[in-house]
Amino acid sequence: xxxxxxxxxxxxTSGSSSTSITLSSIPQTHDDxxxxxxxxxxxxxxxxxxxxxxDTGSNYQVNYMWNNASSSTAASASSTFAGAARIxxxxxxxxxxxxxxxxxxxxxxxKVFNSRSFHNNINISYxxxxxxxxxxxxMTLSLxxxxxxxxxxxxxxxxxTKA
Amino acid sequence: xxxxxxxxxxxxxxxxxxxATYDGNLRALLVGYNSDTSASYSSHSFYHNAGTTQSTNSxxxxxxxxxxxxTDGLGGQTDNWGLLVIDIFDYADTSKCTSSMxxxxxxxxxxxxxxxxxxxxxxxxxxxxxIQLLPNYSSGWRVNSKAGLYGIRAQNG
Numbered sequence: 001x002x003x004x005x006x007x008x009x010x011x012x013t014s015g016s017s018s019t020s021i022t023l024s025s026i027p028q029t030h031d032d033x034x035x036x037x038x039x040x041x042x043x044x045x046x047x048x049x050x051x052x053x054x055d056t057g058s059n060y061q062v063n064y065m066w067n068n069a070s071s072s073t074a075a076s077a078s079s080t081f082a083g084a085a086r087i088x089x090x091x092x093x094x095x096x097x098x099x100x101x102x103x104x105x106x107x108x109x110x111k112v113f114n115s116r117s118f119h120n121n122i123n124i125s126y127x128x129x130x131x132x133x134x135x136x137x138x139m140t141l142s143l144x145x146x147x148x149x150x151x152x153x154x155x156x157x158x159x160x161t162k163a
Numbered sequence: 164x165x166x167x168x169x170x171x172x173x174x175x176x177x178x179x180x181x182x183a184t185y186d187g188n189l190r191a192l193l194v195g196y197n198s199d200t201s202a203s204y205s206s207h208s209f210y211h212n213a214g215t216t217q218s219t220n221s222x223x224x225x226x227x228x229x230x231x232x233x234t235d236g237l238g239g240q241t242d243n244w245g246l247l248v249i250d251i252f253d254y255a256d257t258s259k260c261t262s263s264m265x266x267x268x269x270x271x272x273x274x275x276x277x278x279x280x281x282x283x284x285x286x287x288x289x290x291x292x293x294i295q296l297l298p299n300y301s302s303g304w305r306v307n308s309k310a311g312l313y314g315i316r317a318q319n320g
Contacts (some may be wrong), residue, residue: 031311061243063278072216075211075279095314103179103311109181112243113246114246114266125278126278128270161312
């Protein structure tokens, strides 16, 4: 059994905001990837999407539940987020954080991945898929709205290898 | 699927299950420990199926049951897969019952799919030395279904 996570890359906005974050040249030597994110957006709120290998086609399925103090919503959708999979949200002035687990990212099967996050007193969980058989070599996080990742935003990517 | 001879040197365990069954319908994942099928398992799940939220529980059962996906889908290379990530806590500790929680779902096409999370307890204090995973469907796992078992060790644990 593998017992530790190996940090592959850490991305920080480091003093300047950014509308997207690209994690490129992901090593193909691990079984799973674990991505941790934490920070705020510059203005308003915004959904954060992920794309793999630069694929902007309608190849993503999104499946989620969220709740706050008084309501909840759940849905599966293929077209609402065409060209990306939504994985969490950021807000200005309110910290958001969470993680994404992406198993078997080099396999020739369609990819399926979980994420769990909090955002401005909202509890969100996703199970999404990327309907593509290619190994994942890069991923891009981007905001749907005009907001940007604030200077405090940080993403860490870990590789997990089975024994 | 079964993990046997689990080393007793970790603090927690994580199972990552990417799987499918042969009918493509929503199926629970059943989890057992030490091949124990006595009425010693209780589970709770909160999930949605095609957008409708539901909750379920079972007590004094023969398995821990997670409805939060993980055993659904069609399973071909270009078909849909279920994913379930299960954390099992203090599995080697004989002073407490073994608890676990799971997050996962099944991503279908269009508006089909399920997603959610659950928690469960095995009401015995036995150390967990083996884990049994099976879908609540008699035809079993579809080819290419796979489960990984990870040991997580606390720095000072």
